[in-house]
Amino acid sequence: MNGRLVPYAEARVHVLAPAITYGATVFEGIRGYWSKHYDDCLLFRLDEHLERLAFSMKVMRFQSDLEPRTIRAWIRELVRANGQKDEVHIRALAYVSEGPNMFTTAPVEVAIASLARPGRNIGQGGVRATISNWRRISDDAMPPRVKCASNYQNGRLASLQAKHDGYDTPILLSSSGHVAEAPGSCVFLRRGDRLVTPGVTSDILESITRDSVIEIARQRCRVPVEERDVDRSELYMADEVFLCGTASEIVPVSEIDGFRVGDGGVGELTREIATLYGRLVRGELGYPEWFAPVYRDSLGVPA
Numbered sequence: 001m002n003g004r005l006v007p008y009a010e011a012r013v014h015v016l017a018p019a020i021t022y023g024a025t026v027f028e029g030i031r032g033y034w035s036k037h038y039d040d041c042l043l044f045r046l047d048e049h050l051e052r053l054a055f056s057m058k059v060m061r062f063q064s065d066l067e068p069r070t071i072r073a074w075i076r077e078l079v080r081a082n083g084q085k086d087e088v089h090i091r092a093l094a095y096v097s098e099g100p101n102m103f104t105t106a107p108v109e110v111a112i113a114s115l116a117r118p119g120r121n122i123g124q125g126g127v128r129a130t131i132s133n134w135r136r137i138s139d140d141a142m143p144p145r146v147k148c149a150s151n152y153q154n155g156r157l158a159s160l161q162a163k164h165d166g167y168d169t170p171i172l173l174s175s176s177g178h179v180a181e182a183p184g185s186c187v188f189l190r191r192g193d194r195l196v197t198p199g200v201t202s203d204i205l206e207s208i209t210r211d212s213v214i215e216i217a218r219q220r221c222r223v224p225v226e227e228r229d230v231d232r233s234e235l236y237m238a239d240e241v242f243l244c245g246t247a248s249e250i251v252p253v254s255e256i257d258g259f260r261v262g263d264g265g266v267g268e269l270t271r272e273i274a275t276l277y278g279r280l281v282r283g284e285l286g287y288p289e290w291f292a293p294v295y296r297d298s299l300g301v302p303a
């Protein structure tokens with residue numbers, strides 16, 4: 001917390017903090033993968049996550065002089081201090097920690113946790129999705145491209161409803177009625193020989209995984225990717241559908257509103273992208289600028 005190593009049980013904040021009362025918290029979820037290739041824990045696209053955190057702090061008008069490079073150093077130090085030599089999921093939060101009312105913008109504190117969390121195994125099969133009757137929050141009210149904790153009440157409402165109704169996950173439509181995203185993941189569909197995903201103006205978080213998937217699909221799978229408005233009924237028509245995000249990685253969707261996607265199994269392109277994504281995040285496909293190693297100062301050459 002604020003650069004100090006604190007035991008888990010002592011990582012606390014006051015109940016009257018604007019962070020709690022008004023959701024004045026922004027955050028990032030970052031993954032680190034153990035790379036046999038580099039014999040190190042590699043934090044995937046850490047700098048992009050920290051840029052997004054800084055953007056979220058700016059839009060929410062948090063008053064703080066903290067530089068992304070300071071938080072970067074704290075994150076690497078934390079994983080080393082925990083001695084984690086495995087797969088980790090890092091939570092980095094910035095929040096308004098004290099103050100009399102909902103307009104308070106300082107002091108801002110930063111808390112980081114590094115939890116053990118193995119990657120997903122796509123062999124688990126697909127999830128059953130439903131189109132939520134809760135709409136996605138919109139850019140002119142609570143911008144989804146800002147990763148603010150209070151935005152997550154929208155996905156939470158939709159998730160609890162979907163689970164109550166017997167589904168694994170909701171997919172939310174934007175206020176314009178187009179497909180936006182799932183509560184913690186972006187949406188891709190395959191229609192014939194192309195991949196389609198809602199554009200960044202579809203009330204989505206500008207997902208780092210989405211960007212990585214577009215790169216893999218275009219460069220490795222040689223599949224054209226369209227970023228555009230997506231209709232609900234296109235999901236019912238799609239040959240394959242998958243969700244993606246840092247925490248969830250690549251999640252095949254096997255059914256939407258009772259309509260089977262493809263043959264109900266894991267689609268071929270979804271499987272290929274999941275495999276490539278698993279290699280990408282472990283440093284096996286290049287892109288050295290996307291990795292922050294934990295135990296050494298620079299990536300260097302593969303082991």
Ligand SMILES: Cc1ncc(COP(=O)(O)O)c(C=O)c1O
Pocket residue numbers: 029155181182183184185186204205206207208209210244245246247
């Ligand atoms: C609402 C939402 N959409 C999409 C994503 C995926 O974003 P990223 O790939 O940057 O983790 C997340 C996860 O952070 C999310 O919370």
